[in-house]
Amino acid sequence: MKHVKTLNTRKLQNTVKKGGCGECQTSCQSACKTSCTVGNQSCENHR
Amino acid sequence: MIHQYKNNGYNIVLDVNSGSVHVMDDAAYDVAALWESQEKDAILRRLGPVYGTAEVAEAMEEVAALQKEGTLFTEDEYEEDFKVFQERPTVVKALCLHIAHDCNLACRYCFAEEGEYHGRRALMSFEVGKAALDFLIANSGSRRNLEVDFFGGEPTLNFQVVKDLVAYGRQQEKLHGKRFRFTLTTNGVLLNDEIMEFANREMANVVLSIDGRREVNDKMRPFRNGSGSYDRIVPKFQRFAESRNQQDYYVRGTFTHHNLDFSQDVLHLADLGFRRISVEPVVAQETDDYAIRGEDLPKLFLEYDKLAAELVKRHKQGDDVLFFHFMIDLEGGPCVAKRLSGCGSGTEYLAVTPWGDFYPCHQFVGNEKFCMGNVTDGVTNIALRDEFKGCNVYAKEKCRECFARFYCSGGCAANSYNFHGDIHDAYDIGCALQKKRVECAIMLKAAEALDTE
Numbered sequence: 001m002k003h004v005k006t007l008n009t010r011k012l013q014n015t016v017k018k019g020g021c022g023e024c025q026t027s028c029q030s031a032c033k034t035s036c037t038v039g040n041q042s043c044e045n046h047r
Numbered sequence: 048m049i050h051q052y053k054n055n056g057y058n059i060v061l062d063v064n065s066g067s068v069h070v071m072d073d074a075a076y077d078v079a080a081l082w083e084s085q086e087k088d089a090i091l092r093r094l095g096p097v098y099g100t101a102e103v104a105e106a107m108e109e110v111a112a113l114q115k116e117g118t119l120f121t122e123d124e125y126e127e128d129f130k131v132f133q134e135r136p137t138v139v140k141a142l143c144l145h146i147a148h149d150c151n152l153a154c155r156y157c158f159a160e161e162g163e164y165h166g167r168r169a170l171m172s173f174e175v176g177k178a179a180l181d182f183l184i185a186n187s188g189s190r191r192n193l194e195v196d197f198f199g200g201e202p203t204l205n206f207q208v209v210k211d212l213v214a215y216g217r218q219q220e221k222l223h224g225k226r227f228r229f230t231l232t233t234n235g236v237l238l239n240d241e242i243m244e245f246a247n248r249e250m251a252n253v254v255l256s257i258d259g260r261r262e263v264n265d266k267m268r269p270f271r272n273g274s275g276s277y278d279r280i281v282p283k284f285q286r287f288a289e290s291r292n293q294q295d296y297y298v299r300g301t302f303t304h305h306n307l308d309f310s311q312d313v314l315h316l317a318d319l320g321f322r323r324i325s326v327e328p329v330v331a332q333e334t335d336d337y338a339i340r341g342e343d344l345p346k347l348f349l350e351y352d353k354l355a356a357e358l359v360k361r362h363k364q365g366d367d368v369l370f371f372h373f374m375i376d377l378e379g380g381p382c383v384a385k386r387l388s389g390c391g392s393g394t395e396y397l398a399v400t401p402w403g404d405f406y407p408c409h410q411f412v413g414n415e416k417f418c419m420g421n422v423t424d425g426v427t428n429i430a431l432r433d434e435f436k437g438c439n440v441y442a443k444e445k446c447r448e449c450f451a452r453f454y455c456s457g458g459c460a461a462n463s464y465n466f467h468g469d470i471h472d473a474y475d476i477g478c479a480l481q482k483k484r485v486e487c488a489i490m491l492k493a494a495e496a497l498d499t500e
Contacts, residue, residue: 012066035459040371
């Protein structure tokens with residue numbers, strides 16, 4: 001595309017069926033403790 | 048639903064429900080802004096004179112193609128699937144062990160009130176910790192990865208128990224097919240070679256508390272006699288970070304109304320050699336002199352922009368610094384179920400006091416209304432657990448229309464409770480800052496992707 005560059009190919013819609021295994025890190029165990037930061041966690045099944 | 052904004056020279060359009068991020072030129076960016084409210088002819092008539100009819104028509108074709116492939120103007124269609132997901136049995140996968148309700152610092156903003164959580168000083172015994180690990184294993188269902196954070200107060204005040212619990216956990220994980228990820232949060236005062244070696248062997252992550260510049264740190268993080276902690280901890284933290292090869296750690300600070308120019312603190316930490324940095328806004332009531340106020344927000348937004356732009360600049364020079372709140376994983380990030388569920392407090396994540404009581408998270412400890420059970424009897428306050436389980440993005444009015452909901456997962460329940468008396472609300476200043484951080488995080492991704500082309 002000339003006018004648009006899309007940064008990612010993965011769509012959240014595609015994570016509905018196979019998601020939810022719960023193996024990923026709990027957000028407050030990383031380095032927040034006073035907010036909630038989930039978007040930067042990694043999916044254990046995507047590695 | 049889309050969210051569009053300009054930052055550091057990039058026109059960014061986030062498709063909220065698919066998580067797709069598009070960087071657009073001016074024509075497409077303006078087309079996207081009008082796409083849902085105006086007819087195609089009207090868009091052409093309006094933007095044609097600005098960009099040229101052919102350019103606008105082409106931009107419109109591209110926007111239409113993105114919409115067709117499900118990466119622009121998508122709807123939130125997750126609610127029904129999420130209801131089914133929520134009906135699954137509750138398992139526990141993470142514990143925050145309050146190894147010591149005591150501290151050798153007297154940080155002014157501490158939610159634990161100098162480590163004591165509004166109660167008495169206490170150290171967790173090995174027996175209580177062991178029962179907590181047993182509870183975790185027994186209640187983790189088929190989850191393999193279990194997380195245990197050694198927290199306080201200051202956990203190094205009771206480090207023998209930490210070591211003994213790690214040894215016990217290592218023994219038990221083999222027997223039960225689990226894997227413990229231990230983490231340690233410390234203020235660094237008692238850090239020594241022995242603790243560092245132990246942590247490097249056993250801790251998947253360590254969080255090292257420091258606020259930034261000496262005067263900023265020492266104002267808020269003094270010893271009990273009032274003297275500053277900076278000079279005592281910095282050399283140790285530097286050595287610790289190096290000994291971990293600059294991996295699997297964060298230096299973590301708090302900024303307050305007294306250092307609204309906190310980007311200088313982040314950069315100061317970077318200049319000290321730290322590569323993984325988390326600095327968060329203090330959460331405090333308006334009556335506290337150091338509390339962030341609504342009128343501080345414009346200044347703080349500019350600080351985040353300045354910090355993001357500086358990190359882009361440093362990245363281009365090969366000097367990479369990870370700022371926790373600007374990290375975002377666009378390709379391998381969490382599934383939608385996780386993004387909607389909230390942080391897991393009170394359900395899959397529990398805090399354990401030195402005497403073995405459960406609370407939804409470390410921030411609720413000390414408020415007995417939120418006691419959920421204990422290591423011997425398990426979770427007994429099922430109604431409270433279910434209330435936390437139901438506290439997800441869809442249960443919060445403020446989150447339903449917010450573009451950042453898939454990144455903060457509905458925000459912090461404790462902050463919501465502390466400001467509104469209800470875990471289903473949201474702490475507005477925190478939300479405003481979170482949204483700004485998400486915008487900056489996405490901009491950094493745009494800069495990385497487009498500057499390497």
